[in-house]
Amino acid sequence: MKLYSDFAVQRARQVTADIIALALIALSVVTGIAVFSAVDQLAQFGRQLQTTGVDFRTSMTDAGTRLGGVPFIGEGISSPFTTASSAGDTLAAVGQTQQDLVRQAAIALGVGVAALPILIVLLVWIIPRLRFVSRATRTRALMRAGLTTDLLALRALTHQKVGAVTKVDPDAVSAWRRGDPVVLQRLAGLELKSVGIRAR
Template identity: 35%
Template sequence: MKFYADRVPVALRQLLTDIAVVLWVYLWIRVALWIHDTVEQLAVPGQKLESAGSGIAANLAEASGKVGRVPLVGDELTKPFTGAADAARSIAEAGHDQQEFVAQLALILPAIALSVPLALVLFLWLPLRVRWIRRAGVAAAVRDNPAGQDLLALRALASQPLTDLAKLGPDIAQSWRSGDPAAVTALADLELRRLGLRHRRR
């Protein structure tokens, strides 16, 4: 398996691209974490609301219990306290619900922020990078034996632009068919150069 080209300009471009992709992913992860932390701060009012509502409800329930012990009129006096305690519990529940909503939002928004950048990496850059690694790995494995050079030459004839093939001579295809070693080597070099590779030996 070959991860980088032999030719310095191509290898440098690949390395810089890989570094840029890693930095791109890291940057968006940091952005997603910042969004998460920022959204979570919206839960602070809900926490205070829940805490205050629970505290008020507890105090009113305690007061209701004490008032309920008053002879004759205790039951009547507890009704306002009980109603107020129920209202305070509703406030506490609203604060709790707000916290849950914020917690869900703190997960959804960072996921949305990460989805597009990661999709660009996974569906655009990564397939191209893996395809080059596979092709370069095969080419590097066969480039220094005659049969492999012949395969590379055939690949060059099939895929290289006509202008590049014409630079090798007007009868380059005929020379390859006749097994001319110079033509095979020139075509193989052309294909290797496209991948950023070179022969290890002549």
């Protein structure tokens, strides 16, 4: 697999783009985590509400249990406290629900803030990089298998921009048909340079 160009300038651009892309991805992840943490702090109110509800239920249950032990009137006195303890359960449930909603919102916002820039970076960076790696690796394998200058020149005629081809020769197709060695060599070099391979 060929990851980088043989040409210093092109290779420097590729390395720089890779570093910038990886730095932007890392920054997006850190920002997403920061947003998640900031939003998740809002769940503190729910945690306090849940703790208050549990404490209230425990207090009412304990009071009802103590008063229930009073002879003759204990059962009647403890009943309101037992009923009141269910309000603590309701309060604790509301607190838990609030925490769950905040956690879901924190996850959604954190992932959204991180994912959008990462997706943009990947579309702008990874697709051209993968295309380069694929073409360079395939061309190098073909050269090892005996790809000729003539075929490389033909690839240049079909793959390269018209402006680049006409700089080699205004009538490059005719030059290729008659097998002009200078034009063939320059076209082959043009094709190889586009895939980051230095002609040997």
